[in-house]
Amino acid sequence: MxxxxxxxxxxxxxxxxxxxxxxxxxxxxxxxxxxxxxxxxxxxxxxxxxxxxxxxxxxxxxxxxxxxxxxxxxxxxxxxxxxxxxxxxxxxxxxxxxxxxxxxxxxxxxxxxxxxxxxxxxxxxCDELYTKWEQEFIIKMFEENLLYRESTTVNWCNECQTVLANEQVEEGCCWRCDNEVELKEMPGYYLDIRKYADELLEDLKLLEGKWPSQVLAMQSNWIGKSQGLEFTFKLSDASKEKLGGKFEGFEVFTTRPDTIYGVTYTALAPEHPIVKELIKNELLDADVIEKITAILNMTEVERAKAGKEGFELGITVIHPLTNEEIPVWVANFVLASYGGGAVMSVPTHDERDFEFAMQYNLPLKYVIDGGEEGKAYTGDGVLINSDEFNGMKNSEAKSAIIKLFEEKNLGRGTTNYKLRNWGVSRQRYWGAPIPFVHCKSCGLVPEKVENLPIALPEDVEITGEGNPLEKHPTWSNCSCPKCGAEAKRETDTLDTFVQxxxxxxxxxxxxxxxxxxxxxxxxxxxxxxxxxxxxxxxxxxxxxxxxxxxxxxxxxxxxxxxxxxxxxxxxxxxxxxxxxxxMSKSKGNTVDPDALIEKYGADTARLFTLFAAPPQKELEWNDSAVEGAFRFLKKLYARKSKVTTNELPTIEHSSLSKEEKLARAKVYEALQKSVDVYEKTFAFNTLIASCMEALNALDKQDNGLVWSEGMYIITHLLEPITPHICAELSEELFASKNLAGKIEVLDEVFVQDSITLAVAVNGKRRAEIEVEATASKDEIVAQAKESVAKWLEGKNVVKEIVVPNKMVNLVVK
RNA sequence: GCGGAUGUGGUGAAAUUGGUAUACACGCCAGACUUAGGAUCUGGUGCUUCACGGCGUGGAGGUUCGAGUCCUCUCAUCCGCACCA
The missing domain is CATH 3.40.50.620 (HUPs)
Known part of the structure; x- marks a missing residue:
């Protein structure tokens, strides 16, 4: 058969x-x-x-x-x-x-x-039973202040007609449909992942060596922790007045407090409340307002592509240490979402600030020694033009200046993260409903836990326009869980990443x-x-x-x-x-698993998949290599006729021929390797190769017991990879005994009568010798010298190195 | 720019502590069996040279008796982030 x-x-x-x-x-x-x-x-x-x-x-x-x-x-x-x-x-x-x-x-x-x-x-x-418990978690998170609702600027995908989390925006486009993401102001639910920023970062250490370093690095970068100084720039009296007394100043964050004496201007994000106030009261020229508004309508990616642009706002702040009056600008490269949407600008020691200053002819003041004139110097050095800190190394000045700010109560050392809170609401139908109710008198109220799950209505019209839940005539009608009055159910659903x-x-x-x-x-x-x-x-x-x-x-x-x-x-x-x-449908370069299984069977599909490359690497599809995997299984199956006993035989190793010994050694090499592969390296390709080698070696001899042992072990080893054929052979040949538990490695099979050693002269391989396993070092060296006599003529052997079981190296002069 | 990886035959890839580079497989070549075969089996196959030999793990150095492996520099490719102050 x-x-x-x-x-x-x-x-x-x-x-x-x-x-x-x-x-x-x-x-x-x-x-x-x-x-x-x-x-x-x-x-x-x-x-x-x-x-x-x-x-x-x-x-x-x-x-x-x-x-x-x-x-x-x-x-x-x-x-x-x-x-x-x-x-x-x-x-x-x-x-x-x-x-x-x-x-x-x-x-x-x-x-x-x-x-x-x-x-x-x-x-x-999407089982209602799963939704039910998820909604319970969400309510509990709300009660514990881990979930909140807020109206803010969000990433909006017009194709998917929904909001996206920051993590779901890739190079400014939707992760799912690749449509360009727009900004939109709207209410949504947020999970306070920032609360865990530090723990999420710290605990990455627990995963070192267990997770790919690339993933750890990516997460670490994404969390983006940085330490520095946070302080307030106070507005000058005239500016305060101009803003109608609504602002005292604004907060900035810097990782370079050592450059504080080099501040020559400050810059606000276009979204900053002060900018909005100036626009609202038309305290800026009409064309400037127009240009700022244009920036406001751009996404971060568009702004990055656009190049630097900014406008002087006609207000000033006071430098907290020097009391100098410093102009305030609005700039398109200042991110509203980070560090309070405002920066202190030190063009002499920051590339971006430098570029901006050159563009708008803003003054430069060098405060760290070491750079060249007419360039931004971002390296280390000693402070200059910095009052009492002159002569101090900038690395020390960082903490010294933070300390000064703290003593004078002007600011404080702080930590900032790039990580944004996770926006989890989606304006789509096919998701878990967010279990909240909007009540006119009670506000936002979580549903009662005993009413969960809040299930989706089945009678919906899905057109791709708008949120089907919102358009449903009755679904959102409910009573307030708190006061019982008529209320409206939340129609947003949860991001699928919550599930x-x-x-x-x-x-x-x-x-x-x-x-x-x-x-x-x-x-x-x-x-x-x-x-x-x-x-x-x-x-x-x-x-x-x-x-x-x-x-x-x-x-x-x-x-x-x-x-x-x-x-x-x-x-x-x-x-x-x-x-x-x-592989993708649109490129038409797919292989259909069903067709593959139909033609060769699941075992071949699995074998090829694990054999062609280590799991961490890319796997290049190759039809003829699939044939090769199939061929190996056919061969393995055919060798069942070689088996003569239905259990792991006891074999007198010393009585075997050279080929028989080699076959056993190959079989046990594979067995020895398997533990490492299955538990540590996952290099299934090398284990499969070892099994192939073992079968090749078995083919070079015809001892029934050696064959039985070999098949017993090979089917044991390959069972996790090609389970059907191995189960079948094991049942037929060994009553499946080989699939129950461990098989011990026998060290005796690795002992050989004679050993082949390579002989090298000055590190160059010149010959091969075969020596008795028991040969002494002197005997080996003597035999080695003989084998390479030609290369030793007229030379002195100054050193003899014997690497056990591997090679002999003769160093000559 | 920052971060992470990867560079070995025609191809996918192997190679404990530094110890015979290219295991295993695909492909290719030759042969056997066959009406025939893209089925099966056997043998060969890094490059170069008539040969002795020489060269060979992206490149250049270094350490060593000996380097794919360790060190320094460098090049290329891929992935992620990216005006984060």
């Missing part, structure tokens, strides 16, 4: 399902492993990126299961989001129907890959409890953190930052115990490429 993947794979998939083979055990005394691959969005069909992601995770899960760990390896569906609404607009299908039917199809696809997921812990984030921020805890919670709680603390204490998380690098900031934040927030509001980080180790898999480009 030749290898028939379809038959074998179907048989085992049915069997595993019937046996509930992949359900975690309830016994919490067992050692656990929580292996998690990022859950898919139910787009309709699996793509090769999924196949790769889940093949990696499944190999790990199956490995640990075989080592008798209690393994949680769940799957679910990240099911809310825009594409479901887009499908509704395009094909008239209801998002719910579309989503759940996609899930049904994709579940079958996952099963056809033989992935060892728990079936009882599967859920979709993926806590799903790792939901899986860990036993399904028996899913009706009674969102997260079970004890279950979480046992299963978390996730021992290995696997997914794409595209979530380096978005999902991974939100999930880390959520973990800390849920801990602080009492839904989980002392967990610091949700994901202990992270593997970011590389992309699947075809002809050097990412």
């Amino acid at each position: 030749s290898y028939n993947p379809k038959e074998i794979e179907n048989k085992w998939q049915v069997k595993w399902s019937e046996q509930q083979a992949f359900e975690p055990k309830d016994d919490k005394s067992l050692e656990k492993k929580y292996i998690l691959s990022m859950f898919p969005f139910p787009s309709g069909r699996l793509h090769m990126g999924h196949v790769r992601n889940y093949s990696i995770g499944d190999a790990m899960a199956r490995y640990y299961r075989k080592q008798n760990y209690n393994v949680l390896h769940p799957i679910g569906w990240d099911a809310f989001g825009m594409p479901a609404e887009n499908a509704a607009i395009k094909n008239g299908r209801h998002p719910k129907e579309w989503t759940y039917s996609n899930i049904d199809y994709m579940r079958k696809e996952l099963k056809s890959l033989g992935l060892s997921f728990s079936e009882t812990r599967e859920f979709a984030t 993926s921020s806590w799903y790792q805890f939901r899986y860990a919670t036993h399904p028996d409890k899913w009706n009674s709680c969102g997260i079970d603390k004890e279950d979480v204490n046992y299963w978390l953190s996730v021992d290995q998380y696997i997914g794409g690098i595209e979530h380096a900031i978005l999902h991974l930052l939100y999930a880390r934040f959520f973990t800390k927030a849920l801990r602080d509001i009492g839904f989980i115990d002392n967990l610091k980080e949700p994901f202990e180790r992270l593997l970011t898999q590389g992309m699947v490429l075809m002809d050097g480009a990412k």
